[in-house]
Amino acid sequence: MASSSSSSSSSSAVNMDPDVALRLFEEGATLVLLGVPKGTELGIDCKSWQVGPRFRGVKMIPPGLHFLHYSSVNSPTCGNEIGPKTGVFLHLKPREILLANWDPKEEDLDFSASKNQEEVSRIRATLQELDPYLGPYPYEVMRKWVSLTDHLSEELVNNLQPLSGRICAYCDVIPEIEYRHTKDRAEQPVNDTVCQSMKEGLDRLPKMKLREGTELRFSVIPEKTYPAGATPAEITQCSMDLSYALETVLKNYELQPLHILGELQFAFVCFLLGNVYEGFEHWKRLLALLCRSEETMGKRKQLFLDLITVLYHQLGEIPPDFFVDIVSQDNFLTSTLQDFFQFASGPGVDVTLRKRAEKFKAHLTKKFRWDFDADLDDCAPVVVELPEGVTVD
Structure with a gap:
């Protein structure tokens, strides 16, 4: 769902602030991608392009975490069919040069050349000659990218991504x-x-x-939402309030519980930019766990204040009709958020969190025209009264 453009990426630098452009030119990282076939769809963070014959990479990349994603395209004689998308998370340092060569057999980028310091030094020495073939980083999407990944660290990415380092839209x-x-x-x-x-x-x-090493390593969400030996009453309570299950998952992030929001962002980016449906499914499960944990909401105010901010930016990136086509089939998002807003209005919730939730609810109601005050009992089974004297075995 990343935005795309067939025009030269140099146009993104036209409206860039001169001071910012100079700083990125001096401190920015450079991604040198050699041999990428013409027509390949390639993007970084929230923007993508169709590669032209002169393309050699991307320059002026802000230091930090980025997501490079690409899809090979068949030649015109084969119908210009687009292959499945592959994504790679990169953590770039100031003035770093990262070198990759296109492997035509695998139809993938090979980053092993970056380990060859002599080759990297040679590229650095000839960088000025290479400059006309490098497109500038799409500065206009930087704010959006940061808002979608502000809880996502290099360490967290390394723990969640496949051991292969590749985020693949298809299952290997x-x-x-x-x-x-x-x-x-x-x-x-x-x-x-x-x-x-x-x-x-x-x-x-x-x-x-x-295939070993290709699976995403998400947190395991417990199938049973209640502790071992729970009474029927406790099972019922833990099924309505998922705090026990959430606290079980949060043990993975005992020192930094807000990292669970980083996992939520990781899953969302894998789906939004990498076309990984498994990311969407995990995002749904994790979101349901967070939104239906009333007891934890009363104890971890900052976690849920930040959750609202994360959701605000995420939902802003998805077209409204997306929810009609996929989510609304089972009313997942509206029912999940309805529970969240109901819990957030409870007496044990911090007043700051309650007010933030009310504003977020009003924003979503206005933008998507969702009704969070609808009575869920409308979806309950209809009780049919049988004629007198008629019984059902």
Whole structure:
């Protein structure tokens, strides 16, 4: 969903403040990307382009955390089909030069050249000659990018991203049992009969698993929201107020509980810019956990004040009709936020948090025309009265 442009990236520097441009020129990092095929869709943070024949990389990048994302494109003779997106989180230092070469076989960027100090030194020495082929960082999206990642640190990214370092829009799966030799495959039973059901067909397919090192390493959200040995009354209470489950997850961030918001931002960026549906699913689960934890809301004021700010920026990046197409099918977001606003208006909630929640509720109501005061009982099952004398076994 990143914005795209087919024009030269040099246009982004036209409206840049001269002082800012000079500072970024002197202190900014440089991303040298060699051999990227013409037509490749490539972006950094919240903006993307279609690469031209002169493209060699991006300059004047503000130091800090960034997300590079790209999709290979077939030649015109093959229909210009766009491949799945790949993303890489980068933490760049002032004046750093990061070098990558395009691997045509893998259709991916190879950053191993950055480990060759002689090659990096050579690039630095010829940087002035390379400058006309480098597009400036899209400064106009920097504020937006920072607002979407202000709780996301380099350490947190390293803990959450796959060990491979690649955020892939598709699942890289392999068979659970690999038959490497022809003899092994030949010995497997062959069933030529027609499948009688979908389940039977799925059961016949080889069992697959994610390739090791490619899976996102999100926090595990407990399936049971109540402690072991809980009474029926406690189970009911923990199902209505998810504070026990939330506090269990927060133990991963015991020293810095606000890092859970960094994980929420990481999942959102993976979905928004990386097209990773798993990121969207985890964002939903984590958000539901945060919004339905009444007891924790009374104890961790700053966590929920910052949650409102995080959601304000995230929801501002998604078109309103997106929720109609995906979220509103099960009324996830409106019902989740409805619970949040109800808990935030409770007597045990800090007055600052209560007022911030009221303003956020008014903002969403105006922007999306969502009704957070609708009676959820409207969705309850209808009780049908049977005629006198009629019973149901």
